Amino acid sequence: MEKEAKLSFESDLTALLPRLRRFARSLTHDAADADDLTQVAVERALVARASFAAGTRMDSWMYRIMRNAWIDTSRARTRAAQTFVAEEAGAAIGDDGDRAMEARAELDRVGRAMATLPDEQREAVALVLVEGLAYKEAAAVLDIPMGTLTSRLVRGRAALMERLGKAA
Missing domain, CATH: 1.10.10.10 (Winged helix-like DNA-binding domain superfamily/Winged helix DNA-binding domain)
Incomplete structure (x- = not known):
């Protein structure tokens, strides 16, 4: 039974990854930082998997972990070192669909x-x-x-x- 719970936890977490990355992107304003934040949040979730209450919403639990990870990351950075760069023009070269x-x-x-x-x-x-x-x-x-x-x-x-x- 424990092995099934572990597999369910991991598959539920995997299914949540696109939403986690989208939320991370809204927090970080940067695709690379969003990927890093998502990885940190997933690592923290895997370490703290025992604290997840089965039957509760994993997305809310993960959003809270991610937000706390972002707060930790933001506090570690200095304001002067933060830069926000717009995505490069032409990221979708070759797609001529209007x-x-x-x-x-x-x-x-x-x-x-x-x-x-x-x-x-x-x-x-x-x-x-x-x-x-x-x-x-x-x-x-x-x-x-x-x-x-x-x-x-x-x-x-x-x-x-x-x-x-x-x-x-």
Whole structure:
């Protein structure tokens, strides 16, 4: 039975990797840093697998681990050493599908707008609007009261809409 639980844990964690990477990208603003953060979070989860309560939501547990890992990473870096570089133009050379190019351009525009939000608002928007977590779950991941989450989400959504409106 223990071997089945171990395999289930690992397969559930593997299935969650694309969502974890997307959340990591919203935290880090950089693909390479997002990959590193995802790896750190997965390593921490594997080490702490005994603390995962079977039957609970693994995604919420992993988002909390990832957020805490990001906080640890951010504290270790100095503000002066942080750089945010836009993705290179032409990342999709050879794809001449107009819809795909327009979708990538719009996604890049939204990503740049999200990157300008304060961390607290960006985390709330990423968890609720991008990842689809319920307010209660997102508040638990961020370790804040529901009212605080709602406030951050309202301000973040309004700021994001304002930035996207100005960019149009």
